[in-house]
Amino acid sequence: MPLYRVAHRPGHYNWRMTDSRFPPLCNIASALPRMADERPDAIAIRCPTGVEPDGRVRYDIELSYRELETRSNAIAAALARAGIVRGTRTALMVRPSPELFLLMFALFKAGAVPVLIDPGIDKRALRQCLDEAAPEAFIGIPLAHAARVLLGWARKSCTIKVTVGRRWFWGGHTLDGLLAQSRGDGFTMAATAPDDMAAILFTSGSTGVPKGVVYRHRHFVAQVEMLGAALGIEAGGVDLPTFPPFALFDPALGLTSVVPDMDPTRPAKADPRKLIDAIQRFGVSQMFGSPALLDTLSRFGAAHSVKLPTLRRVMSAGAPVPPAVIERMAAMLPDDAAIFTPYGATECLPVAIIEGRELRDTRAATEAGAGTCIGKQVPPNEVRLIAITDESIPEWREELQVPPGQVGEIVVAGPTVTDEYFARPQANAVAKIRETLADGSSRTLHRMGDLGWRDEAGRLWFCGRKSQRVEAADGPLYTEQVEPVFNTHPQVRRSALVGVGEKGAQLPVLCVELEPGVAAGERERIEAELLNLGQRHAHTARIQHLLFHPGFPVDIRHNAKIGREALARWATAQRSARR
Numbered sequence: 228m229p230l231y232r233v234a235h236r237p238g239h240y241n242w243r244m245t246d247s248r249f250p251p252l253c254n255i256a257s258a259l260p261r262m263a264d265e266r267p268d269a270i271a272i273r274c275p276t277g278v279e280p281d282g283r284v285r286y287d288i289e290l291s292y293r294e295l296e297t298r299s300n301a302i303a304a305a306l307a308r309a310g311i312v313r314g315t316r317t318a319l320m321v322r323p324s325p326e327l328f329l330l331m332f333a334l335f336k337a338g339a340v341p342v343l344i345d346p347g348i349d350k351r352a353l354r355q356c357l358d359e360a361a362p363e364a365f366i367g368i369p370l371a372h373a374a375r376v377l378l379g380w381a382r383k384s385c386t387i388k389v390t391v392g393r394r395w396f397w398g399g400h401t402l403d404g405l406l407a408q409s410r411g412d413g414f415t416m417a418a419t420a421p422d423d424m425a426a427i428l429f430t431s432g433s434t435g436v437p438k439g440v441v442y443r444h445r446h447f448v449a450q451v452e453m454l455g456a457a458l459g460i461e462a463g464g465v466d467l468p469t470f471p472p473f474a475l476f477d478p479a480l481g482l483t484s485v486v487p488d489m490d491p492t493r494p495a496k497a498d499p500r501k502l503i504d505a506i507q508r509f510g511v512s513q514m515f516g517s518p519a520l521l522d523t524l525s526r527f528g529a530a531h532s533v534k535l536p537t538l539r540r541v542m543s544a545g546a547p548v549p550p551a552v553i554e555r556m557a558a559m560l561p562d563d564a565a566i567f568t569p570y571g572a573t574e575c576l577p578v579a580i581i582e583g584r585e586l587r588d589t590r591a592a593t594e595a596g597a598g599t600c601i602g603k604q605v606p607p608n609e610v611r612l613i614a615i616t617d618e619s620i621p622e623w624r625e626e627l628q629v630p631p632g633q634v635g636e637i638v639v640a641g642p643t644v645t646d647e648y649f650a651r652p653q654a655n656a657v658a659k660i661r662e663t664l665a666d667g668s669s670r671t672l673h674r675m676g677d678l679g680w681r682d683e684a685g686r687l688w689f690c691g692r693k694s695q696r697v698e699a700a701d702g703p704l705y706t707e708q709v710e711p712v713f714n715t716h717p718q719v720r721r722s723a724l725v726g727v728g729e730k731g732a733q734l735p736v737l738c739v740e741l742e743p744g745v746a747a748g749e750r751e752r753i754e755a756e757l758l759n760l761g762q763r764h765a766h767t768a769r770i771q772h773l774l775f776h777p778g779f780p781v782d783i784r785h786n787a788k789i790g791r792e793a794l795a796r797w798a799t800a801q802r803s804a805r806r
Contacts, residue, residue: 253421255447256299256335258479260416263296271295271478273509274325275488284488284501286509288325295332295478302333304414305405310387311364313338313417316427318362318381320346320371323471323486326391326402330366331475335425338417339364343472344429344437346371347492347783350378352436357381359650360427360439364389372397421445427649428472430573431545433782434676434694434792439649440573449642450576451479457580457605458540458567460513465537467505467514469494470784485509495519495786499527506535513540517785518548525555535559541566541583544576545785547599547689547707549714549721550590553583570601570689574658575644575673577605578637579687594715596708596764598679598688608641611672612681615693615703623662623672632682634690634705637675644673678705695791697726697735704735704766706791712767713737713757718745723779724770725795727802736772736798740779750775774801 262271268291276287290298311317317334319341321327334341342360344353357380364387365375372390374380376397388399419425425444429437454460454476462481468474471491474484485505489497494517502524505511516524521543527533538560548568556566566583569576581602589600604610612635613620613627620627629635640662648654660672678690691706709724720742726733739757741750754773761767776797780790 252416252419253423253444253448254335254338254416254419255425255444255451255475255479256332257416258451259292259296259299259332259336262292262478262481266481267291267293270483272325272328272474272484272486274323274486278488282500283504286485286505290325290328292478295329299329299332299336300414301406301409302329302402303337303416304412305402305409306333306337306339306366306389307414308405308409308412309364309389309400311337311339311366311389313419314424315339315364315387316342316360316362316384317364317366317387318342318344318357318360318385320344320365320367321391322368323491327471328474328484330391330402332478336414336416338419338423340424340426342427342429342439345431345492345783348432348437350374352432354378354380356429356437356439358383360429361650363387366391366402368392369395372399419444421448428573431782431784431788433784433788433790434692438651438654440645441647441649442645446643446645451476453577453605453608453643454569455480457569457577458542459565460540464512464540465509467502467511469497469502469514469516469520473515482513483509485511492783493786495523495781497523499524503528503533503535506538510537511535512537513542514538515542515544517545517787518543518552519781519786521548521556522552525552525559528559529555533559536561539564542569543567544569544571545782546787546789548586550587550593553586557583557587568601569605570687571643572675572677575608575639575641575675577643578608578610578639578675579604581686593711596712596766598690598705598707599711600682601679601687601689603685604687608639608643610681610687611638611640612636612679613638613674615678615696617657617693619656620660620674621656623660632680634678634680636693637677637679637687638672639675640670640672644671646671692791695725697724697733698730699726699735699769700732701769704769709735709737709767709770712764713739713760713770716753716757716760718742718749718753719757721779721789723776723789723791723794725791725798727795727799734772734802735770736774736802737770738774738776738779738794738798740776772802774798 271292272290273286274288275284277285317339342362344356361384365385366389369392390401394401426442427439429439464482466477466482467485477484488501570579571577579601658674663669679687697704706724710722713722720740723738761770780793782788
């Protein structure tokens with residue numbers, strides 16, 4: 228029996244539970260009552276609690292589905308005592324822990340609106356995000372509340388404060404105090420509708436100040452259904468979600484979450500020994516990891532001949548996954564295991580998907596400058612490619628589309644496409660297109676801000692960010708069609724194409740980060756070899772200027788998206804200094 232169904236006419240989606248024993252709600256948390264009824268004693272979440280003297284991580288905290296259900300209900304009732312109810316925008320700053328997941332499900336059940344921001348972003352940007360989201364409530368650990376007071380976060384909007392842990396000088400409630408006061412209070416899950424606001428999730432801000440994406444309950448429920456179907460996920464598996472928000476999908480999919488002992492804001496620095504121990508100890512059958520984390524894990528695995536026989540499914544997203552990483556990961560897994568790289572963004576996920584074997588088959592084309600193959604669109608999403616422009620497009624027109632094989636901007640329609648950014652009308656104007664359908668209704672299309680093309684087999688090929696294209700006098704260059712050519716050099720860890728100068732007359736410059744341990748005296752030889760590599764293809768032959776960089780700036784969330792805007796400023800300064 229499927230958990231959700233979809234009944235729609237074009238552009239209209241209505242996702243609801245089908246189990247008649249439970250209320251017909253549109254809410255990602257509505258899977259919990261069913262799971263607690265069917266598998267009450269099954270472990271829903273395992274969390275680390277410390278490290279043994281021998282370095283092994285302790286996992287002393289376990290929550291069964293019954294406990295997750297009853298305790299999140301109790302927390303929802305407790306928060307209602309403080310005034311956090313349906314529609315209350317609530318900033319949540321709690322470290323990955325049982326409290327984080329209990330609070331998230333409690334907020335969803337109450338119909339409140341969690342506001343989630345990456346804690347590692349620049350503090351000025353974080354303040355701007357909170358000022359924009361204007362949360363009425365703030366739930367956080369003591370350190371987060373101290374920062375809120377000292378740095379003025381949400382000062383004008385926040386009237387309800389709840390501390391998870393010991394309260395210091397800022398007043399308000401403690402979660403423990405509210406739970407004590409509300410003991411015996413009944414709780415009924417809010418009757419949330421598909422179009423009710425469910426959360427405000429901020430983007431990583433890799434190309435600017437993070438934007439708050441408005442998620443409605445139908446978006447979360449559609450994501451669960453589409454990811455489960457596209458990845459072939461079955462109930463009963465064990466997941467290692469190294470990106471904490473993804474753990475919220477696990478109960479709806481009938482999975483056990485094993486929360487890893489790592490700093491989620493620095494996935495590239497995760498200790499591979501701890502990850503491997505968790506996978507082997509708990510029989511982890513699937514995991515999500517950013518390309519940077521998989522790079523770290525697979526390098527360790529290759530160096531120590533590690534095998535992970537229980538791991539059947541690996542997912543990675545956030546940036547293109549280098550072919551070498553895919554090959555190293557595959558060597559650690561059973562022969563029939565799958566490595567998926569879903570393509571999407573905070574605003575729309577999933578859009579397309581490709582499995583590692585097919586990705587390896589397209590490696591030669593990628594290294595010849597075709598771009599990175601990201602697979603076919605995930606139904607019922609629809610993907611279109613439009614002519615490249617930085618202007619807003621208020622209304623959809625068929626003539627916007629480019630012919631097959633031509634590079635254009637990726638545009639998506641479908642049930643996971645979010646409708647708007649919160650309090651960002653200018654960003655909405657640039658990223659959203661309104662489409663009028665044949666029956667007179669309308670829907671929102673999302674411009675991904677990514678460039679790509681579609682091959683004869685219907686597969687999409689990612690060519691880079693639109694904002695990071697280089698507009699030279701002799702035509703445009705796209706990052707993901709240039710960099711893989713140079714990344715084939717064995718001593719190059721990664722490269723980044725940037726433009727120096729004004730659009731339309733930019734000088735293409737290739738920034739190069741070498742593998743650790745490469746001596747500075749080797750650079751002259753490597754530069755000559757890279758320029759020779761570029762001569763093999765017409766578009767990369769246009770690259771005549773290289774700069775070696777000690778270590779690329781990357782995004783906070785996945786540590787994988789290269790900060791090309793910062794590199795462009797650095798390259799401009801370097802060239803100016805050499806004149």
